[in-house]
Amino acid sequence: MTIEEILAELDIETAPEHHHHSTSKYISIDCPFCGKGTQGFHLGIHKSGSHGSCWRCGPHSTVDILTEITQQPRFKIHELLKDIQTEFFEPVRTQGTLKLPKGIKTLKDLPRHQKYLKERGYNWKKLSKLWNIQGIGIAANLSWRIFIPIQLNGEIVSWTTRTISKNKDITRYISASPEQEKINHKTLLYGEDYARHAVVIVEGPFDVMRIGPGAVATLGTGFSTAQVNRLTQFPVRAVIFDTEKEAQKRAKKLMDALIDFPGETFRIELESGKDAGEASEKEIQQIRKEILT
Numbered sequence: 406m407t408i409e410e411i412l413a414e415l416d417i418e419t420a421p422e423h424h425h426h427s428t429s430k431y432i433s434i435d436c437p438f439c440g441k442g443t444q445g446f447h448l449g450i451h452k453s454g455s456h457g458s459c460w461r462c463g464p465h466s467t468v469d470i471l472t473e474i475t476q477q478p479r480f481k482i483h484e485l486l487k488d489i490q491t492e493f494f495e496p497v498r499t500q501g502t503l504k505l506p507k508g509i510k511t512l513k514d515l516p517r518h519q520k521y522l523k524e525r526g527y528n529w530k531k532l533s534k535l536w537n538i539q540g541i542g543i544a545a546n547l548s549w550r551i552f553i554p555i556q557l558n559g560e561i562v563s564w565t566t567r568t569i570s571k572n573k574d575i576t577r578y579i580s581a582s583p584e585q586e587k588i589n590h591k592t593l594l595y596g597e598d599y600a601r602h603a604v605v606i607v608e609g610p611f612d613v614m615r616i617g618p619g620a621v622a623t624l625g626t627g628f629s630t631a632q633v634n635r636l637t638q639f640p641v642r643a644v645i646f647d648t649e650k651e652a653q654k655r656a657k658k659l660m661d662a663l664i665d666f667p668g669e670t671f672r673i674e675l676e677s678g679k680d681a682g683e684a685s686e687k688e689i690q691q692i693r694k695e696i697l698t
Contacts, residue, residue, distance in 0.1 A: 407452075408454035419432050451558070505585075508542060508544030555586075564586070591632065600618070600639060644660055
């Protein structure tokens, strides 16, 4: 059976064919965790049946989703899914074993990290819940940093960190080396698990967190061919890089790389800040309204 057949058998309503939350790779349904009966269709189940993700509350396993909807025992859902066909699944080549840095702690135990995030206009509790960020205090390596896991299909496959120091001589972002990640982070898009029909493409994780689900980051000032290929799965693509001259040059190059693919690609220049992390709430909400809803 396919996941479509399973959903039909369970009488679970799916989004109409041309609904704006529908994509070629996901089947959209109401999220049983945050949107029962709304017909907002915010949760997408990958057509492989491998996983699901709600752009409001994040990734969920297919078993958890169907168990919550049907209220059936988990073993029955496992039985239902055991022979699911996976012709839509696109495996990503693994490159190593994930190794996390030492000294990672929850943000509730790191007041200096909380203060850093508050000063930047972020709610650390919300970021912890939605993006699973943590912190590193005193450690042999990577001291006083925000720890940012990079997920694919709900699994942590790599990571990056951001210093909380104001010292300009300290490298802002330090990411996993090839020996420390399961999948090369420069082949991925940070935030992709939350994305559906449209994406806002930014440079860094904190820009993604500022805009919210639907934003994805190239994890650095450049972008790879693999990242471009991943972006082509989204029919609507808005590039919002930093306002500085060099960043806008990169934004135009990314547009050129995407423009010939099916769908829409366009570039937006921020008016209220040099990047999404510093943009006004009014402008961020306008971006979400025009592109992501």
